[in-house]
Amino acid sequence: FEPIDRDLIEKWYGADAAQGGVVLKGVSRSSFDADCKITAFDASNWRHRGENPENYRFYWFHSINQTRDHWQPLVDVTRILDASVTPDAEFVQLFESVVDVEAFLRGFMPRVLMNDRDALFLTSVHNGYVFWDPSDTEARWSYLAFDMGAAWRSQVEDLLAIRDDGVRRFLTQPGPQRMYYGMIHQYTQGYCSVEVAGPFLDAPAPRPTGRG
Numbered sequence: 001f002e003p004i005d006r007d008l009i010e011k012w013y014g015a016d017a018a019q020g021g022v023v024l025k026g027v028s029r030s031s032f033d034a035d036c037k038i039t040a041f042d043a044s045n046w047r048h049r050g051e052n053p054e055n056y057r058f059y060w061f062h063s064i065n066q067t068r069d070h071w072q073p074l075v076d077v078t079r080i081l082d083a084s085v086t087p088d089a090e091f092v093q094l095f096e097s098v099v100d101v102e103a104f105l106r107g108f109m110p111r112v113l114m115n116d117r118d119a120l121f122l123t124s125v126h127n128g129y130v131f132w133d134p135s136d137t138e139a140r141w142s143y144l145a146f147d148m149g150a151a152w153r154s155q156v157e158d159l160l161a162i163r164d165d166g167v168r169r170f171l172t173q174p175g176p177q178r179m180y181y182g183m184i185h186q187y188t189q190g191y192c193s194v195e196v197a198g199p200f201l202d203a204p205a206p207r208p209t210g211r212g
Contacts, residue, residue: 004023004025004063004129004144004146005063005064006018006064006065009021009023009064009131013131013133013135014135016134016135017133017134017135018064019065020065020134020135021064021065021131021132021133021134021135022062022064022065022070022073022074022131022132023062023063023064023065023129023130023131023132023144024060024061024062024063024074024129024130024131024132025060025061025063025126025128025129025146026043026044026045026059026060026120026121026126026127026128026129026130027044027058027059027060027061027126028041028042028043028044028059028126029041029042029058029059030042042059043059043163044059044060044120044126045059045121045163045164045165045166046077046078046081046082046121046164046165046166046167047078047082047165047166048075048078048079048081048082048084048085049078051075053069053071053072053075056071056074056075057071060074063129073132073139073141074130074132076098077098077099077132077141077166078166080094080095080097080098081095081098081099081165081166081167081169081170082165082166083165083169091169092173095169095170095173096140096170097138097140098138098140098141099140099141099142099170100133100136100138100140100141100142101170101175101176101179102179103140103142103143104141104142104143105143105171105176105179105180105183106183107142107143107144107145108121108122108143108145108167109180109183109184109187110145110187111128111145111148111151112156112159112162113156113159113184113187113188113192114148114151114156115151115153115154115155115156116148116151117151117153117154118147118148118149119145119148120143120146121143121162121163121164121167122162122163122164123163127146127147127148128143128144128145128146128147129143129144129146130142130143130144131143131144159180159181159184160172
């Protein structure tokens with residue numbers, strides 16, 4: 001897979017996006033004991049943690065423009081998505097101004113369909129990026145998939161069983177949910193159909209022939 005870096009953003013989104021964009025990888029904030037072993041962690045998520053950027057550091061890692069240390073777009077999106085901060089009536093009017101719902105779902109939905117149990121926002125605290133694109137008309141956030149090594153190990157049981165409260169909140173709105181199920185239908189009729197994906201998924205894994 002390609003690293004999620006400045007070159008990738010410039011290749012797919014353009015020079016303006018690479019110059020001014022914010023690309024954040026979820027890493028979670030961990031606690032360690034005296035032997036440097038992780039004893040607990042607080043998940044990366046879209047929970048609003050106040051206006052101080054320091055409250056978000058170590059939950060997220062800047063993949064590009066690291067010296068700029070630009071946190072305000074993240075603070076803004078979490079403020080709107082968090083139900084404890086923004087009431088439902090206001091949320092319905094605002095969430096599409098901070099999240100490019102279609103772009104987000106096109107990156108996120110395949111991970112749900114593949115039951116990727118290590119995906120950011122789905123069940124895990126990392127293995128995924130969020131991208132704030134300043135070249136977008138409204139400068140909104142989308143989702144960039146990364147490291148899908150835990151996919152296809154079991155069948156998905158609930159298409160709306162999403163760990164992150166903020167993602168689940170906008171995804172369960174009527175418009176985004178119709179879009180979401182429409183994308184799933186497209187995939188199951190195309191990329192993930194029995195005819196297209198079946199031969200690949202049914203192929204036996206190669207067995208090791210010896211050491212070396």
